[in-house]
Amino acid sequence: MSENRPKIKKNKKQPISDRRRFILNMARGLGLAAMSGFVWSAYIDEATASQLLLRPPGALKEEDFLKTCIKCGLCVEACPYDTLLLAKPGDHKPLGTPYFVPRDVPCYMCPDIPCVPVCPTGALNEESVTTNGELDINIADMGLAVIDDESCIAFWGIQCDACYRACPLFGTAITIEYEKNSRTGKHAFMKPIVHADTCTGCGLCERACVTEKPAIFVLPRENATGKAGDYYIKGWDKNDEKRLENAKEIKTKTELSKKSAMDSLNDGLGDLY
């Protein structure tokens, strides 16, 4: 210990060279930048995680939308029904981005779609709501209505067609299916069915639903749909068979048991009884 002491003193007295000072300062800057960069990125990652948000019509895919939306609120100002909101701090949604809550105010599907052309950045893409050079709100895809048949009173046998009547694509996006009510033997169930290929996710049905918490509600399409994948094909449908052309082959390997078949008969008795 005592031998080391003068050494330390000597180091202290030596002035730091400019080069050393520069390198240390750079290292300090880079270190602080890396530290704050990780904190910052972690926050952004959490703040932009999938939120089951409904975006205005014509919105890009969520990933691209978050890149492209400049958060100016021009769509919100253009909306004549005050449907669209900008996420505030405390809403727990990606900050400053537009969304709507259909149970409060649904999208009334204006034919001139005022919210889309005002977007300066193309985060609301005019092309995605245009057919033959004209704006067409009926092809908008804000989400997809889903019915919880446990809480939908029409599925109980009580007559209600509020969602069917509210749907702006009347008789297309929601249809009523008649089915015999075997409980009474003399009535019919009149069950609402949502058709995913035409539903725009405007949420008028969710707004109209009479139950305490809506039994029909809009989810982002991504969250409301499944996917059959390439292994299941409608063999009776020529178009569906075409999917096989792009099917990806995945090879799996199952290890064969090395035990003899005889053993499994003798050892496995415990499983049988």
Add this chain to the structure above:
Amino acid sequence: MGTLWNNYRYTILRRFVQIGLLVLYFGANAWGWTILMGNLSSSIFLNIIPMSDPYAALQMFAAGAVLTVDLLIGVGVITLLYLLIGGRAFCSWVCPINMVTDSANYLRKKLELDRVQGVKQPASRNIRYWVLALSLVISFIMGVTAFEFISPISMAHRGIVFGLGFGWAAMLIIFLFDLFVLKNGWCGHICPLGGFYSILGKFSLIRVHHIEENCTLCMKCKDVCPEKQVLHMIGKESLPILSGECTNCARCIEVCDDDALKFSIKSLAQNKKTGE
């Protein structure tokens, strides 16, 4: 009353512009006015002229977004505007956070906090350029506009126009930070938007000019300046303030009793200098 106007004429004008812009933006959302629609990130003036925040567009570019023509025109308009009136004129004439940090600074002076903490500032004013670079790196890696998701400026401005939520907390944080942690902490050290406009402001036209012959070395200008380092020529040389970090807030001009500081156009002054 005359001296009050004289000592605060630019401050009063700045508050008028800052609040006036807020009222116009607010009116667009609340009552459907069409003078100035949108917010500071992107807006439309008189239903024709698009204006967009160039720093936000830069982050979008880094994130990999496709930039539309509308956006680029808006960016061009804003860039030209601030090339004319001074890059950081945004900071002292438009940004709503300026009122928060100015009031923190006012209170700091009233409470004489500098006497407790000492005048030596523990942080570098170059932090903002690091934050600026970092925001672009994070935008690139995460594929989102990094600063726009945490910007207290957009939070405050959006909050006032579209509904505040917890946005007041962001403003309070900055107020307390500037008051108790670091003098001119947010605007003068950290804010990357200020850093961005500092770089743009290097090339801008309207500048504060110092006339050395009139100067009595009272140093009132250095006392009020939020970016003291830009006033290095005071009492030494007749020069325009060329640093982009000057916000053109004109506090120095209004406190100067000797007409030693005034606004002028950069290139003219340079011609005069070469003519000498």
